[in-house]
Amino acid sequence: MQLIILGCGAAYPRPGGACSGYLVEERGTKLLVDCGTGVLSNLQQVVALKDVTHIVISHLHADHFLDLIPYRYALSRPMHQTLHPRLYLPPGGAEGLLKAVSAFNTSLTFFSDLFQVEEYDPGAALKVGDLTIEFTSVKHYITSYAMAISGSKRMVYSADSGVCDELAEIAQGADIFLCEASRCEAEDDDWGHLSAGDAGVLARRAKVKRLILTHFWPDCDYSQNIEQAKAAFGKAVEVAEELRTYIL
Ligand SMILES: [Zn+2]
């Protein structure tokens, strides 16, 4: 089982980078987790679109889904028209996506003509090829789902989240805890996000094996925050790098 970071930017990408997007692979299953700005470009650097089997979206903030629009156009091209990858959206996501494109599209099948669109049930485990996803609702400005993705190993992705028990619970014993750490000011009031120090505390509480921090504002200096994460976790902390592969 492996993870490739496609994008680790917060609500806007660094020059040449991308917002949230992660490719999780287990045998023939290639699962794209979130698809923010710039992700489609990086995705095609590491895999052919014909090999992407499933896509899952954590929540409907633009930095987590916006590249589904160019992805849809890529699927409309002759060589991709038969692919129909499965696209799993949070409850209400199908209508939300159509609203997002309503300024230029009125077709109710704009996405479902080309993706196999389904809304997941956050209360049930979702089997996606060789992987299984469990969801939990976490603390954020809109409903956001952290995910435990299990195959031969177990990876937990925080999605966007503030400090909450639900995140610590789902992260229990994870081989990799991919955790957002976008708050760069410890004193700010950004309750819907975590600081690196918060992520370190959660990782220690959940007894995870590895902590990878992600979801960074390009304009923030996180060096102090990362030191706080190491101190809180009590172990080495990794910082997500775009296009890097992490073997679980
Ligand atoms: Zn985000």
Ligand SMILES: [Zn+2]
């Ligand atoms: Zn968000």
